[in-house]
Amino acid sequence: MRRILMHVGPSVGSYEVLLKSVKEDVGFGSPEFVEAMRSALEGVRYVMGADNSFTPFIIPGSGTSAMEAVTTFLREGDRVLVASNGLFGDRWRSILERYPVKVDYIGSEPGRSISAKSIQEIAESKHYRMSFFTQVETSTGVRAPVPELVKEMKKVSEFVALDGVAAVGGEESCASKWGIDYYVTASQKAIGAPPGAGISTVSGRLMENIPERSVSGYSLDLSNWKRTMESFLDGKGSYFATPPVHVILSLDYALRLAREETMDKRVRRHIASRDQIVEGIEEMGFETVAEPGLRSSTVTGVLTGKISPGDLLAASLRRGVEFAPGVHPALAGRYFRIGHMGWITEKDAAIAVHVLRGALKEVS
Ligand code: PMP
Numbered sequence: 346m347r348r349i350l351m352h353v354g355p356s357v358g359s360y361e362v363l364l365k366s367v368k369e370d371v372g373f374g375s376p377e378f379v380e381a382m383r384s385a386l387e388g389v390r391y392v393m394g395a396d397n398s399f400t401p402f403i404i405p406g407s408g409t410s411a412m413e414a415v416t417t418f419l420r421e422g423d424r425v426l427v428a429s430n431g432l433f434g435d436r437w438r439s440i441l442e443r444y445p446v447k448v449d450y451i452g453s454e455p456g457r458s459i460s461a462k463s464i465q466e467i468a469e470s471k472h473y474r475m476s477f478f479t480q481v482e483t484s485t486g487v488r489a490p491v492p493e494l495v496k497e498m499k500k501v502s503e504f505v506a507l508d509g510v511a512a513v514g515g516e517e518s519c520a521s522k523w524g525i526d527y528y529v530t531a532s533q534k535a536i537g538a539p540p541g542a543g544i545s546t547v548s549g550r551l552m553e554n555i556p557e558r559s560v561s562g563y564s565l566d567l568s569n570w571k572r573t574m575e576s577f578l579d580g581k582g583s584y585f586a587t588p589p590v591h592v593i594l595s596l597d598y599a600l601r602l603a604r605e606e607t608m609d610k611r612v613r614r615h616i617a618s619r620d621q622i623v624e625g626i627e628e629m630g631f632e633t634v635a636e637p638g639l640r641s642s643t644v645t646g647v648l649t650g651k652i653s654p655g656d657l658l659a660a661s662l663r664r665g666v667e668f669a670p671g672v673h674p675a676l677a678g679r680y681f682r683i684g685h686m687g688w689i690t691e692k693d694a695a696i697a698v699h700v701l702r703g704a705l706k707e708v709s
Pocket of ligand 1: 409433
């Protein structure tokens with residue numbers, strides 16, 4: 346039986362994309378790889394809505410590595426603001442607190458989002474080197490009102506960093522238009538490639554502000570990776586540390602497909618699948634964790650009322666669809682999550698709803 350993975354990343358897969366990684370005798374200096382890296386870096390700019398003034402980075406690791414690499418731009422003693430909508434928003438704080446910077450933090454109730462007003466309140470007469478937040482909070486499925494929050498953050502901080510790990514490739518993403526300075530994602534979520542690469546784009550203004558002595562370590566210091574990325578963009582090989590060669594072959598192909606499909610159509614495809622899933626779960630009497638106006642197009646948190654989410658997930662898996670458990674401690678035992686991103690189609694969404702309905706009958 347073919348299983349459909351509707352987890353929150355890796356999510357709905359594509360053999361076609363995976364198979365692009367199966368190539369023997371390709372090294373980081375081989376012409377096929379140099380071309381894949383060049384085109385993947387341009388593809389990253391495309392899916393992130395970042396113009397050519399942004400420097401794209403693809404480094405080994407995952408979304409977390411790309412997040413932590415932001416330390417390249419921070420100096421000892423810098424004050425930063427973390428605005429969090431849940432567990433993954435909190436990850437910014439967990440990372441930054443490992444470094445000698447001062448972290449101010451605001452959070453929100455699960456299912457809601459921090460507001461422009463909450464930023465105004467905490468930032469009263471303060472100035473930050475950088476503000477941090479999350480586009481789609483994967484622990485709840487909440488999409489932050491990005492343009493509104495960026496506008497407010499720009500008033501109180503020099504730079505703005507956005508975690509688009511569960512968004513880029515499926516949600517509208519406009520680094521240039523929104524004025525994001527550090528925009529992060531990973532290979533395995535809505536872009537739909539295998540895990541293994543941390544991805545970011547950095548604004549020209551932030552690149553010009555790499556401090557002489559940053560707080561970063563060695564392998565995630567983007568000033569070490571800068572020349573390598575510029576070289577690949579120029580169609581030439583370069584080395585700082587070994588890139589995940591085979592992941593990048595797949596990633597490049599996934600990004601080529603994204604350009605072919607266009608982001609407009611991709612965003613609409615994700616919305617259509619999300620709508621179908623939300624309609625289905627509401628028909629079953631469930632509710633979404635996210636307030637209706639804040640529902641993301643990539644992740645849906647489902648409150649299951651009296652039904653045990655663990656039993657539902659087990660019964661769904663027996664029927665061939667794997668969903669994700671809940672992770673937000675404030676909602677423990679009350680919800681699960683559906684990932685609907687990457688190569689999701691309305692057909693997958695229909696199957697997911699059908700399977701869930703069968704599982705619900707079994708466990709009620
Ligand atoms: N941020 C968000 C919003 C995420 O969903 C995730 C992964 N679930 C991460 C960061 C961390 O990414 P990774 O697991 O690729 O390190």
